[in-house]
Amino acid sequence: MGKIKLDEIDHQILDMLIDNTRTPFTDIAKKLLISAGTVHVRVKKMEEAGIIRGSSLTLDYVKLGYSFIAYVGIFLEKTHQTKFVLERLVQIPNVTVAHITTGKFNIFCKIRAKDTTHAKNIIFKIDDIDGISRTETMISLEESINDKKRLMHTIFNEL
Amino acid sequence: MGKIKLDEIDHQILDMLIDNTRTPFTDIAKKLLISAGTVHVRVKKMEEAGIIRGSSLTLDYVKLGYSFIAYVGIFLEKTHQTKFVLERLVQIPNVTVAHITTGKFNIFCKIRAKDTTHAKNIIFKIDDIDGISRTETMISLEESINDKKRLMHTIFNEL
Amino acid sequence: MGKIKLDEIDHQILDMLIDNTRTPFTDIAKKLLISAGTVHVRVKKMEEAGIIRGSSLTLDYVKLGYSFIAYVGIFLEKTHQTKFVLERLVQIPNVTVAHITTGKFNIFCKIRAKDTTHAKNIIFKIDDIDGISRTETMISLEESINDKKRLMHTIFNEL
Amino acid sequence: MGKIKLDEIDHQILDMLIDNTRTPFTDIAKKLLISAGTVHVRVKKMEEAGIIRGSSLTLDYVKLGYSFIAYVGIFLEKTHQTKFVLERLVQIPNVTVAHITTGKFNIFCKIRAKDTTHAKNIIFKIDDIDGISRTETMISLEESINDKKRLMHTIFNEL
Amino acid sequence: MGKIKLDEIDHQILDMLIDNTRTPFTDIAKKLLISAGTVHVRVKKMEEAGIIRGSSLTLDYVKLGYSFIAYVGIFLEKTHQTKFVLERLVQIPNVTVAHITTGKFNIFCKIRAKDTTHAKNIIFKIDDIDGISRTETMISLEESINDKKRLMHTIFNEL
Amino acid sequence: MGKIKLDEIDHQILDMLIDNTRTPFTDIAKKLLISAGTVHVRVKKMEEAGIIRGSSLTLDYVKLGYSFIAYVGIFLEKTHQTKFVLERLVQIPNVTVAHITTGKFNIFCKIRAKDTTHAKNIIFKIDDIDGISRTETMISLEESINDKKRLMHTIFNEL
Amino acid sequence: MGKIKLDEIDHQILDMLIDNTRTPFTDIAKKLLISAGTVHVRVKKMEEAGIIRGSSLTLDYVKLGYSFIAYVGIFLEKTHQTKFVLERLVQIPNVTVAHITTGKFNIFCKIRAKDTTHAKNIIFKIDDIDGISRTETMISLEESINDKKRLMHTIFNEL
Amino acid sequence: MGKIKLDEIDHQILDMLIDNTRTPFTDIAKKLLISAGTVHVRVKKMEEAGIIRGSSLTLDYVKLGYSFIAYVGIFLEKTHQTKFVLERLVQIPNVTVAHITTGKFNIFCKIRAKDTTHAKNIIFKIDDIDGISRTETMISLEESINDKKRLMHTIFNEL
Secondary structure (H helix, E strand, O other): OOOOOOOHHHHHHHHHHHHOOOOOHHHHHHHHOOOHHHHHHHHHHHHHOOOEEEEEEEEOOOOOOOOEEEEEEEEEOOHHHHHHHHHHHOOOOOEEEEEEEOOOOOEEEEEEEOOHHHHHHHHHHHHOOOOEEEEEEEEEEEEEEEOOHHHHHHHHHHO | OOOOOOOHHHHHHHHHHHHOOOOOHHHHHHHHOOOHHHHHHHHHHHHHOOOEEEEEEEEOOOOOOOOEEEEEEEEEOOHHHHHHHHHHHOOOOOEEEEEEEOOOOOEEEEEEEOOHHHHHHHHHHHHOOOOEEEEEEEEEEEEEEEOOHHHHHHHHHHO | OOOOOOOHHHHHHHHHHHHOOOOOHHHHHHHHOOOHHHHHHHHHHHHHOOOEEEEEEEEOOOOOOOOEEEEEEEEEOOHHHHHHHHHHHOOOOOEEEEEEEOOOOOEEEEEEEOOHHHHHHHHHHHHOOOOEEEEEEEEEEEEEEEOOHHHHHHHHHHO | OOOOOOOHHHHHHHHHHHHOOOOOHHHHHHHHOOOHHHHHHHHHHHHHOOOEEEEEEEEOOOOOOOOEEEEEEEEEOOHHHHHHHHHHHOOOOOEEEEEEEOOOOOEEEEEEEOOHHHHHHHHHHHHOOOOEEEEEEEEEEEEEEEOOHHHHHHHHHHO | OOOOOOOHHHHHHHHHHHHOOOOOHHHHHHHHOOOHHHHHHHHHHHHHOOOEEEEEEEEOOOOOOOOEEEEEEEEEOOHHHHHHHHHHHOOOOOEEEEEEEOOOOOEEEEEEEOOHHHHHHHHHHHHOOOOEEEEEEEEEEEEEEEOOHHHHHHHHHHO | OOOOOOOHHHHHHHHHHHHOOOOOHHHHHHHHOOOHHHHHHHHHHHHHOOOEEEEEEEEOOOOOOOOEEEEEEEEEOOHHHHHHHHHHHOOOOOEEEEEEEOOOOOEEEEEEEOOHHHHHHHHHHHHOOOOEEEEEEEEEEEEEEEOOHHHHHHHHHHO | OOOOOOOHHHHHHHHHHHHOOOOOHHHHHHHHOOOHHHHHHHHHHHHHOOOEEEEEEEEOOOOOOOOEEEEEEEEEOOHHHHHHHHHHHOOOOOEEEEEEEOOOOOEEEEEEEOOHHHHHHHHHHHHOOOOEEEEEEEEEEEEEEEOOHHHHHHHHHHO | OOOOOOOHHHHHHHHHHHHOOOOOHHHHHHHHOOOHHHHHHHHHHHHHOOOEEEEEEEEOOOOOOOOEEEEEEEEEOOHHHHHHHHHHHOOOOOEEEEEEEOOOOOEEEEEEEOOHHHHHHHHHHHHOOOOEEEEEEEEEEEEEEEOOHHHHHHHHHHO
């Protein structure tokens, strides 16, 4: 819980990497009027502190044939099975997000599939995990927002 | 809906970039026994085709003081307000995901906040958008899975 | 409520027409050892009595590009709008079935669409009808049974 | 998933058969200014392609004493019993429609019965199938729309 | 709240009248070895104290053509309309019972109708009362118990 | 299901008995200008036909210390236990009404108790019946209508 | 259930102690123009009668690091386990309130925790108690009122 | 959010006051082998730091005629009315607890009343507050745990 102190330079570096993780360090250095080595050191420091945990591509799932998104709420038979069930869920790559939640569900997860039939097969695979008593599915008709960059900029402006 | 044809080389390039978007093209080229220029051309092609839409940092939100995640289900007064409401939601940076959904909610979104009080203020901001009649919140007690890389690898192995 | 009396011959005629409405009357006549004229008279009688209301083709909707089925539960602002809303629903050809129901919904209907996006547009059209306050959608992952013939045979065996 | 190409003539033939499956091919031929043989060949082609799967009578269930319609939502103990349960449901002729669904139910079906007591017996029969843990019933007070012809005409006009 | 003191004789009189309100006082008198005048005085006293509020026939509604029973849960727009709505409900004779309740409904009532269509009309009449925003109906498939006599005997044995 | 034909005289007799089952037959006879014997014969006929099944006292439960009314919805483990559970319910005299119902409950019943603690004990007794998996209770804050006489008069006016 | 008769002096003593349980008896005596001994006797009497059951500190939980409040609804497998489950709940000090309730939950309790993760662990501990089949959690975003003094003053003014 | 540092002596003082807020400081001093003045100074310090916010009597509500407890979930028309509604709720002394909550309710509160009729009147008063669209009530059949002392001891042992 000990938070790392980030200074103004760190924020500006993060601000630029958020928009494009491939921005060359020399470009960042030029804009901030510091050396590329300094950028390198700062980024390394933030990686070691665990603030930057990596980077990921933003792909167009629709173009790749994966246009079907659903949220699946899971009811467990007993909550002490939570850890076991999560280990099984992680083996289904179509489960991209999973949370332990309050409210009526024990676990709540997000899946991406090709179409209705594919989604059915994934949901059936989830339903067959030992310890899961029932699931409820909510289907996305449109993914209108999926963007963490607005939040990241806000965080760094706030710090 | 016209899908782009990706060949084996494209898949291998994507496979390497998924794990680290900052992998230098020269490293990729060396591994695949092709020229760095070829890597560059291929990536450019996939960007132009819209398959690669960008890249994003994976930050540790807990370390940044944002440990509170909630899902908010939104009931609209009338569905023809959907577009209007989404335009307002996009102005709240803490709303990182929003879907038009089937089932009891009209819109379903995900928010990240610092703590309970911060979450309350964000939820109140959402509740005050014109056209929203009511919201229901489900709180995450643990984000157990948040990983699209397993799916991406599966997609490219399948193609 | 006055039920028409059907005799054994009528039942056998109906039994054959249920399986194939295009069965020539001469074939039916031959099987039942009666004249084709008698078959004609009997069928006409049942049409006039309103027992036979017509015939319909059974098409393969998936092959025609309509593979998406959903059930939509409708909440009205006031029930006296029921008739008005049903008149609007009948103008949306994708609404193939609609019932006034007990339980939480006022009207419950079935829609057929091409895919998720098409379904969204149809649901939005329904949501925009005056007098409808909210809808809830349940999506079919597989149409496992859609067959009235088993029931029809049962009815005629029972009579 | 490979869709059959239907031309203008096919659509017009279907359009006429939708309204009355017993329309003689000679009548269709006359209207379309083609030979009866051509109509025959076209219909046969569409039957072989699986687009036309058959035809069914439209009976007046109220006149036949079957005025009671209900929708029954089924909760399974485990989803891997889905196939088994559907095989049992198909043996109850009063179950005219059954879907595997998203949302709170695993299977959702439609039944036709004579009256309240008859409906109770059918629901009890469903409840007694192994693997079904609970059912919820929604009763139709009026079947306001039950008509696929509007949709069929729309599909052929669209093609 | 001041309860009337009933003695052993009163209880025995009530016990006999519960089973048949038309039992002649002379018969009761004979069994209890008291005078018919005493029975008369005692019954009068209990009527004046308000313990006996009257008597009612137990009719067979099925034989009278009223075989359809439903429970209707009513949601009000505002609870201060409760009294007004109850005054309207009392004008619909098919509403035989109505309670102000805790839980999701504001008012919960029981209706008796001839059949599904009749029930629909009564529910529509209820839905049209000013101040009612929505109703939910639960249909009885069988009235298995409707008997206050067991309770009455218990009360008098307990006193 | 064969309904008994009641004539105008029968209706008038029932109409008078509904308001007071103890009305002497001589009074009825005088009002209708018929003999007391005729009244006797008519009532006997309606009793034998099963239309009049008996009569019951209307007691003031509040004055008798029974002011607490609740509705209890019962979920069964399996519906084939319905009959068995009803046999157990009938042994609890505080259960004055019980229905097999559609919707979320299998059985729905009404109980009368002295106060909250008494109600808890009755509900616990119900919960302990074999085959009952869960119950949900809705408490009456006021019994606003409990009157079948309005309906009875309507029925006889209608006949 | 026999209520103790409290007189005007008793009420005034209670009224002063409600606001500050540590008010010296001499201060109370001075204000009421009675002797400190009388105050002592009166308080003792009310303690012995069980009206005053003790006193408790009002601590600021947020300052003590316990800012997270949740309500947890508990579903039991069978209600006869109620007593057993309550004995287990009492061993979890974070459960500060627990009620046997009507409605959908069997037991409803309130917990205080340090943060989301702490709450998760407490909820898991509850979920693991034998006899509990499922829980639903509702999280407090703000404790706006927690004050019995207004009620106590009202009660004493009313008496 | 700056937490006050409490030492071992502070904890022991609090531990004793929790069990009886009227424990004389001289008794505490004797047990802890410190001077009464020190106890006084420490308690004062904790009061000024806001950790001790006061003390309250624990009364026996059943003996005082207040045996009816209910939880009331409130739905607002718009959440920006939250503050206004809470100001109205605080004027009803029977509302002893109120929370702004996640989940289906906007505000969740606890009320204490004399009996069913009294509870009805309080709920009606709540329902009539402007901005409240609907309430749902859950009634306590038994208050099994109401004790913060176990938690307080745990907190001080933990510190």
